[in-house]
Amino acid sequence: MRVCLQRPTILFYTFIDKKIHLGQGKGGCSVRRPFVHASPLSRGMADVAVVADKMNVRDALNSALDEELTRDPLVYVMGEEVGQYQGAYKITKGLLEKYGIERVRDTPITEMGFTGIGVGSAFYGLKPVVEFMSINFAMQAIDHVINSAAKMLYMSGGKISVPIVFRGPNGAAAGVGAQHSQCFAAWYGSCPGLKVLMPYDAEEARGLLKAAIRDPDPCIFLENELLYGVEYPMSAASKDKDFTLPIGQAKIMREGKDVTIVTFSRQVEIALKAADILAKDGISAEIINLRSIRPLDRPCINNSVRKTSRLVTLEEGWPQHGVGCEIIATICDESFFYLDAPPERICGADVPMPYAVNLEALAVPTMDDIIRIVKRCCHRGRAAA
Incomplete structure (x- = not known):
């Protein structure tokens, strides 16, 4: 149960010398947890984290936010607990102390309300980063995300861009139930006007978030809760304050x-481990990490399938109308005569995510699933030949 005892934060905008400034209205309140005292904050995580050879995904996201807040005064962060509590997953650690309440804004627990404020401010030129404690909660604000943010550029004849990022944890976690575990990649990926990004490792999280914040269009940034604390190697280039990855x-x-295995987010890790096992059985698997669900890198997928002649898609979302369906449709349209076997899909079970841990494990793809399906795809093609 989520309870909020605070009055809503009120935003207003003043236009001075053609620049947009973000202020706090009279009586506004940015405190969300009045009975929880946050520990003293240090300087922004980016001040320390970006000099490391390795970085976890949490710090990568934090450093990206830190640097973009410094680079562009129009960028601000808002959401539940992003300020004094430093974020439900500590993604915004240190940012309130460094940038103040005007640019790191705690909100009431009303996704429809603060998302509408964020979209409205983007109409006027600000660049909000709206954090949802879970992307599942964005369903409360779907009208603003789709009907306002995603469609405005088209409806205005290209006159009004909406530079906003909606970010938060997406998909299965660990025993958090059906209302906190849904994968929304296919949902948002089907909507014109949105860009949908799903990073895997720390370098991707950092580079793609910075790119999303700088992009003039609304971006859905879907993270995986189970990856926040995982460390990954960082290249020298990724430490630069202007490092971005192409959307x-x-x-x-x-x-x-x-065989080509196309996947994204946490499933990349499982696919890579499965590929090591498949290699021992003489199957050489090419692993494609999509990173971007919309726009989809169709040339990369086509080129790979034309080389391997087999395709397996992997995702944790539901099977019907999933990301894998779109990829397979693309290959059937554009590379059908290169295939030596029918494409295969690996996806989550067609049920809401169970709460019981033993049932939850059965509802998401496993390494055994990948190995079994890939072998079936490869052996079926070889037998037919």
């Missing part, structure tokens, strides 16, 4: 010649 460009994580 709409997939990454080949592992080259192969027998």
Whole structure:
């Protein structure tokens, strides 16, 4: 149960010398947890984290927010507990102390309300980063996300852009139940006007979030809660304050010649481990990390499938109308005659996520599922030949 005892934060905008300033209205309150005292904050995580050879995803996201807040005074962060509590997952740690309540704004527990404020401020040129404690809660604000943010550029004849980022944890976590575990990649990926990003490792989280904040269009940034604390190597280039990754460009994580596995987010890690096992059985799997669900890097997928002649898609979302469906449709349209076997889909069970841990494990793809389906795809094609 979520309870809020505070009055809503009130935003107003003043226009001075053609610049937009964000202020706090009279009587506004940015405190969300009156009975919880946050520990003293240090300086922004980015001041320390970006000099490391390794970084976890949490610190990568924090450093990206920190640097973009410094770079552009029009950027601000808002959401439940992003300020004094430093974020439900500590993604905004240190930012309130560094930038103040005008740019790191705690909100009441009303997703429809603060999302509407964020979209409205983006209409006027600000660049909000709206955090949802869970992307599942964004359903409360779906009208603002789709009907206002995603459609405005088209409805205004290209005159009004909406530079806003909606971010938060998405998909299965660990025993948090059906209302906190849904994957929304396919939902948002089907909507014109949105860009939908799903990073895997720390470098992608950092580079894609910075790119999303700088992008003139609304971006849905779907993170995975189970990856926040995982450390990954960081390249020298990724430590630069202007480092970004191109939106709409997939990454080949592992080259192969027998089968193409297309996946994204946490499933990349499982696919890579499965590929190691498959290699021992003589199957060379090429792993594509989409990174961007919309726009989709169709040329990368087509080129890979034309090389391997087999396709397996992997996602944790529901099977009907999933991301894998769109990828397979693309290949059937554009690379059908290169296929040696029918494409295969691996996805979550067609049920709401169970709460019981033993049932939850059965509702998401496993490494055994990947190995079994890939072998079936490869052996079926070889037998037919």
